[in-house]
Amino acid sequence: MHLSKLQLLGFKSFPEKTNLVFKRGITSIVGPNGCGKTNLLDAIRWVLGESRMSVLRGSRLEEIIFAGTRDFKPLGMAEVSLTFDNHDQTVPSGYNEINITRRLFRSGDSEFLINRTPCRLKDITDMFLDTGLGPSAYSVIEQSMVDVLLSDKTEDRRYLFEEAA
Amino acid sequence: MHLSKLQLLGFKSFPEKTNLVFKRGITSIVGPNGCGKTNLLDAIRWVLGESRMSVLRGSRLEEIIFAGTRDFKPLGMAEVSLTFDNHDQTVPSGYNEINITRRLFRSGDSEFLINRTPCRLKDITDMFLDTGLGPSAYSVIEQSMVDVLLSDKTEDRRYLFEEAA
Amino acid sequence: ARKLFTETIDKVRENFQEVFRELFEGGEADIRLEEDTDPLEANIIIKARPRGKKVLSIQQLSGGERALTSISLLFSLYLVKPSPFCVLDEVDAPLDDANIVRFLKMIRKFSETTQFVIITHNKLTMEAADVLYGVTMEKPGVSQIVSVNLDDVDEIDPLIQDGNA
């Protein structure tokens, strides 16, 4: 299974519909400080089911939605879609392509879709169990994890080992 | 006042007597990972009176002393000397040059000297009060301070402000 | 579950010893469970000794050595249960160039079965990528994504080419 496309609309610093196509192999993302690179990582985590604001770098869930700038008004919804090529049936779902979408509205309402069919958040996270792709697994790694992994408090370390088991 | 020389002997990864001469302006220290750059910073902190092992990256004070390598035996003492040019009398001591030395022996005994005269640790830290040079002031800054300064727990932040007052 | 967990630890340990040696060009590392404790509760203890150095605690390793040890451990977990994709956010920041080269060699090896998305400011990492995307904020606060070639990187990440030339 591999990622084929990430789509953002209204997510954090991405007010305009944005596509990111992934090829196999190594993709590198570059740009100046504050331009939105880590926000892409947040989007991937969020659409895979991450809801902890401590991980998503905010304090209220609403902060996920584009807050506006000096020149742009705030938006009312954040939407992220992630499309996977599943020809090898890593997710034994019968689909060759899996498209998951997550939306959040300022009202607090959420919507979740798998291949355009409404579902619950749980259906998304269940789908990825056992693929090493849960939001807290080791497939998304940032610099701060270095200290987490090596720290004396070993619960976070244990958690990763349990994910691998 | 400015630094003129740092001397290490037996401190962490510096078993051999090592001198580092400082000129005015900007000095840059470079080298591969693990070669001893941050150890130099630890040496400066330690000789200025820092004794918290959490700051000095160890668990027992003895870990300050060169522990030996595959080819070198451990040493029995760590010694660091820091020499300051004090012509402008930043430290109103009457001396134009101030040389502070700190030694630690494996027995746990310590020695402190100001201009080669034995003294107590307190005499060293007192001397630097009001110069912004205490071991916990903002004159030694590492990357981890970024999160400390901006974190929600604001006691560390308060501490720096009190130092500046 | 207890048996599965201890078997996982053993597999991770085997990987860790090998991955560490490859990234550090020697030295040795180990992980083990805290003794006399239920494996499902025990702390996981990490030991790491770079080539030529004596065994010291993890805290005494340098910033770059800790980062590389942590990366070794994450790769060791990954090898037990490879994830289809892996997103890395500036994990190369504390590494010197020689270590980055070894890190990239390993990523290249794994990239046959895993898709990597690497956020970076480092030119070596950019050169190792198959595809390069730049994130820009031409309109303040509004992120956009563009495809870039290695030669236009310095317009995306200002000065990166001249600055590090």
Add this chain to the structure above:
Amino acid sequence: ARKLFTETIDKVRENFQEVFRELFEGGEADIRLEEDTDPLEANIIIKARPRGKKVLSIQQLSGGERALTSISLLFSLYLVKPSPFCVLDEVDAPLDDANIVRFLKMIRKFSETTQFVIITHNKLTMEAADVLYGVTMEKPGVSQIVSVNLDDVDEIDPLIQDGNA
């Protein structure tokens, strides 16, 4: 003491607003004491808004923006009570090259009254230095210091020149 503290906060605030604008080329920042609390106990709240962006919490800033905000605050404290020397350990690591250039300009300005010792892996920072020292470990585990010129840096910090050229 209460009066001294609030006066210090005011001076730091004034510096912070100016230093931040210079390092971020615009935007605005502020610090203030938590309301309705004894100043000697109150939290110090930090606000930072890079140019063109809306005010968001400190947590939502990027890694590089947080580092630069923290550096601005440290410089603001320093300006209230300049220390004779300042040792910086890889504080430039999360910054892109454009930010490093602004950071170095400010260091250069302060270096007329303060001696800076900067540990770094970044070529731009090395180029800005008046004096360059390399730390090496030719004998494993044994640190030695050598004077270097910018052209021999790549032998001290392997590949740094080619790698980032």
